[in-house]
Amino acid sequence: MISRKKIMLMAMSLMAVSSFAQAKYVFYFIGDGMGAGQRQISEEYKKNVLKKDGKLLLNSLPATAITTTYSADTLITDSAAAGTALATGHKTNNGYIAKDTKGNNLKTLLEIAQDKGMSTGLVTTTRITHATPAVFASHNIDRDDENGIAEDYVKSNVDYFAGGGYRHFAAKGGELSSKRKDGRDLIKEFQDKGYKTFIGEKSTQDFEKWAPKAGEKAFAAFKASHMPYTVDDIQETLPTLKEMTAKGIDLLSQDKDGFFMMVEGGRIDHASHAQDAVGTIYDTLAFDDAIKTAYEFYEKHPQDTLIVVAADHETGGMGLGFGNNYFLKLDELKNVKVSIEDTLQKAYTGNRDEYFKYIAENMGLTTLTSDEKQKIEQAMDLEDKDKDASKNFGGYSPTSIAVAHIISERAGMQWTSYAHTAVQVPLATIGEGADKFVGFKDNTEVAKLIAESMGAKIK
Ligand SMILES: [Zn+2]
Structure with missing residues (x-):
């Protein structure tokens, strides 16, 4: 048998729950x-x-x-x-x-x-x-x-x-x-x-x-x-x-x-x-x-x-929007298969042809405008010359940032900060x-x- 005291306690605890709802x-x-x-x-x-x-x-x-x-x-x-x-x-x-x-x-x-x-x-x-x-x-x-x-x-x-x-x-x-x-x-x-x-x-x-x-x-x-x-x-x-x-x-x-x-x-x-x-x-x-x-x-x-x-x-x-246009082209991102930091960054070893092949296969960059190609080559020049070149690119390799920016711009977006x-x-x-x-x-x-x-x- 449940005692009166116990019933009182149960009622009190129910009241406590209802008046002080808590997560x-x-x-x-x-x-x-x-x-x-x-x-x-x-x-x-x-x-x-x-x-x-x-x-x-x-x-x-x-x-x-x-x-x-x-x-x-x-x-x-x-x-x-x-x-x-x-x-x-x-x-x-x-x-x-x-x-x-x-x-x-x-x-x-x-x-x-x-x-x-x-x-x-x-x-x-x-x-x-x-x-x-x-x-x-x-x-x-x-x-x-x-x-x-x-x-x-x-x-x-x-x-x-x-x-x-x-x-x-x-x-x-x-x-x-x-x-x-x-x-x-x-x-x-x-x-x-x-x-x-x-x-x-x-x-x-x-x-x-x-x-x-x-x-x-x-x-x-x-x-x-x-x-x-x-x-x-x-x-x-x-x-x-x-x-x-x-x-x-x-x-x-x-x-x-x-x-x-x-x-x-x-x-x-x-x-x-x-x-x-x-x-x-x-x-x-x-x-x-x-x-x-x-x-x-x-x-x-x-x-x-x-x-x-x-x-x-x-x-x-x-920034979702770049330059003078009113379109995001997110389809430009769909053939990117790897991360910039952990994977793309390891891909450039000094062999330029190999790198262009890599970004065609893994970053969706199968064709490059002459301007885009030049940006990547300039980054390669920097990287080839100076092992610490990443210090001016947020700590990331110049080539991977060049690629990241090309992909972002193609998609109609850009970044302001590392x-x-x-x-x-x-x-x-x-x-x-x-x-x-x-x-x-x-x-x-x-x-x-x-x-x-x-x-x-x-x-
Ligand atoms: Zn952070």
Whole structure:
């Protein structure tokens, strides 16, 4: 028999739920470098070139806002400062990871979730120690101290990590490539703490077969550095962002207290740094696919789920329009088969005929105007003469940038920067509390609203 007292308690807890609705399952998607241009070109490419139906899900969520991106010390933020704003609700200097401008630790949304007993996860296509995931579960005044960030992760109690970058965890001098300077083996330290680990490309199958059980923890890093660009792994030989997100849901949703999961489309940014239109598009589409997985979960738990799709900043100054014309010709992009940064950049070895053959086969440049050919040859001259010629091209090889610009101009677009830009970026949300994410917002407000949706407060 149920006692009177128990009935009273049950009634009280029901009242608490109805009067303080809270998001129990929080998805925080961050498209690194994903400005309005990146969102638009990806949608147009999907519709007009891939001939697939419908809008991107990230352009379809009902509650939308525009957010600022600037940091405490400059109008053009980096991912560390912008991520810190999105993760903690505080502005900081470029390069700082969840620290204020004086170097004090800032409490992150992930840590707030842990305080509430929720499970937590970090998923990305970059090294897992890169700035955007780092701002949720580590504190450091130097984003480049990825070894230190990795050490913070071991102490973090985050239930699920998935992405690239095992080189900051693997022991120095072992079989795996390592960037560690000390004698620590953080993979073993994770295992000693009870984590299942999936390390390297060979662990892909084990990861895919893994059926997570309640209470398990996992650390997965499939590459020494970043995961491949989507366009470079179109066969999906490694886990996709969607697969890593889905596995995270399988694991974390078994916690009756709910979960907080950050999922980063991290290489949208890298592609735009390299002026790589197709790389940007494919990684944005892959990001959208990952959001779909969360959306399916939302449809099963609409009262308890919040999905926020944010960007930390825009990258590259992607301009959709070039010269004096009113047309984008995205069909010009359809025969590009490889990324600029990871693949095309390795293609020029000094043999010019071979390179022209390569870009005909892999970049869709089967014929070149004399002007285009001259641009590439000038880049070859530079590259042949000076091994450091890339310093004037954002760190990329002159030949690959020449090709990237020719492809972009053919498509009717261009870029203004090898770095980030200061423009505002779109935000889209759905679910519990989403109606508050509307209007012009500072990036710090996004974190504050998410905390509010979780029933917490950021000062
Ligand atoms: Zn960047």
